[in-house]
Amino acid sequence: MDLEEETVIIRRLPDEDLSMREVRISCPDATGLGVDIARMLLDFGLRILKGDISTDGSWCFLIFKVCLSSGVPPRWQLLKSRLEGICPKGTDTLQRLWRWRSVPKEQPPFLLQVAGYDRQGMLHSLSHALWESDTTVFKAHITTSPNGKVSDMFWLYDNRNELPESHRVLEICDRVKGALGPDTECTITPAPPDSLSAGTSASSKLLRKACKDVTSTSNLRRIVGSKKQLVGSSSEAALKDSFAGRQAEVEVTVDNETSPSHTMLTLRCRDRKGLLYDLFRSLKDMDLRVAYGKIEVYEEGMCEVDLFVQDVEGTRISDSELLQELIDRVRTAVALPVLISLKDSFDATCTELTISANIDSGGRGRPRVTFDVTQGLSAAGVGVFMADVYIEQPDLDAFGLPVVGGPQAQEVHRFLIHMPSGQPVSGDRDKKAIYDVVKAHLMGTSVQQQQLAATAAGSLYAATGGGGLSGAPFSSAASAPLPAGPGGEQQSNLLRALSGKWKGKVGGL
Known part of the structure; x- marks a missing residue:
């Protein structure tokens, strides 16, 4: 299969440590998919050092630079297999058919x-x-x-x-x-x-x-x-x-000036294991969708995340009470x-x-x-x-x-x-x-x-x-x-x- 047609590609980066890999995922989009992917990376003991997320609402493309946590053995092929298992397949009508047929039976x-x-x-x-x-x-x-x-x-x-x-x-x-x-x-x-x-x-x-x-039963x-x-x-x-004694220092800001149709959420805090999972989990709990995102971990150990999010109706969040609730929930989930x-x-x-x-x-x-x-x-x-x-x-x-x-x-x-x-x-x-x-x-x-x-x-x-x-x-x-x-x-x-x-x-x- 051509590499461009693969759903998940995991490759070693040139001149990088053996514990680091680049994970590329290209598949149909679904609200909550980011939580599932971040959860899988956490379950394999991986730290996310850099990431780019982009979606048009139908198809998403994600790139993560990850590294193994200390003492965690590499299982790259198993990771690829499990990531492919959670990614939706097909487009348009085929995607809807996939969703209907793939509704998981009660285990x-x-x-x-x-x-x-x-x-x-x-x-x-x-x-x-x-x-x-x-x-x-x-x-x-x-x-x-x-x-x-x-x-x-x-x-x-x-x-x-x-x-x-x-x-x-x-x-x-x-x-x-x-x-x-x-x-x-x-x-x-x-x-x-x-x-x-x-x-x-x-x-x-x-x-x-x-x-x-x-299907979420709640929203902001x-x-x-x-x-x-x-x-x-x-x-x-x-x-x-x-x-x-006090929560970790977490800076969360929102901006409605950068985009006419999205709310820009910026998170700045010290990096740790599972950070992206906790962030995406809190957004899914509020039924918010991520259209674009960028993750960067700096040498001094600080992490900065920029996400462009929309509510369930596909619009930005303008109400001040809703924005404050978003800030509070993200800060608590991360801290x-x-x-x-x-x-x-x-x-x-x-x-x-x-x-x-x-x-x-x-x-x-x-x-x-x-x-x-x-x-x-x-x-x-x-x-x-x-x-x-x-x-x-x-x-x-x-x-x-x-x-x-x-x-x-x-x-x-x-x-x-x-x-x-x-x-x-x-x-x-x-x-x-x-x-x-x-x-x-x-x-x-x-x-x-x-x-x-x-x-x-x-x-x-x-x-x-x-x-x-x-x-x-x-x-x-x-x-x-x-x-x-x-x-x-x-x-x-x-x-x-x-x-x-x-x-x-x-x-x-």
Whole structure:
């Protein structure tokens, strides 16, 4: 096939690092396609360094310069295949026929049960194996018994729609056993309907689709109107970020002078992993369409994005209230994409780490959360003996739909963590250090990692009189090589500060 006729082209750039590629996509346009593409790039651990987006409303052309995050293996051919799978095909009548025939059937959920023995990094290895198997976990329950026996349950969708065929079951179980060991027990069965709603009512109600296949039920005008009716209500997010003293500096401006038919949205902030995904997700939630866009990441780590957007009627946004709502929603989505909470649990016998993130308009959670969190905890030597993943749905209106302008549905990842001795993580100083490591892995911000490593190492060392956290002396483990991971060298001082309290054999998932 001629390169010009290919939907997706991934090529190495001359004189560029091996970790960098140029991704070109040319296909029919669809509102929400940008979210799906940005989500896919994030799911593959890619950072967007530069981008150009152009569409005439029928056909779109996108170019991204991307690079692999630290520690992420290259899977360029698999990326090409999956991008081609989410792009619309055909033109005009054929495109409409494609949309009708490609309405995704409701994916049947399956229950994966895994039994084995505990070891350090087990949950992280298992998360990676399930990702490589092309499955999506939407609910999970992980437990570790006192004798070290692990019993895990994952409710998942097969992205290939091949389950429960025997060859597909064998493929997934082989990957799980390859990651955890040949003695691991693994079974896959259709998920019992009553298990889907156990503990939460949302899992059985939310349908998972690509954002391009979702018809929005809200827009900016409806959101603003509904918020006025909700003023004075007590509906607030139940989860709070433990250590977010102030949101990251995010500059958002709008301009209606540059184009007679588009509103120009400009975003300027520090670059991080998933930035474009969070931006496009918030625009899809408001049913706004991007006609043209330019993304640039500068050497000092700052990112600048210019987007020309239109409302559902194909016009620019002129109402001042709507413009302010647009600014506020984009700023929040970019500045605080996830909420991280640490607190004592079960009468302070363990520590609960909770990460929550808004789901997209297709009912899907944020990619790589479990993978990134377990990678950070594993690198820090923190044990996990219980974990849950579930969706919390907000209040519904009379038609069974989320209240427009109210709290959004969130995917919640809850981990019960402990030190190797079985003791909880004590003290705000220790919890803040774990918070920083987890957030650094979720955001993939090397600049942030350098700052937190230097700040934490200096302040904690001084606060403890040069003897580690809470006055505990450094053990010989502090000089041992640290596990590989994003910014491992940069966060070494931080992890050394923690290692004084985590002596002995490291356990946990």
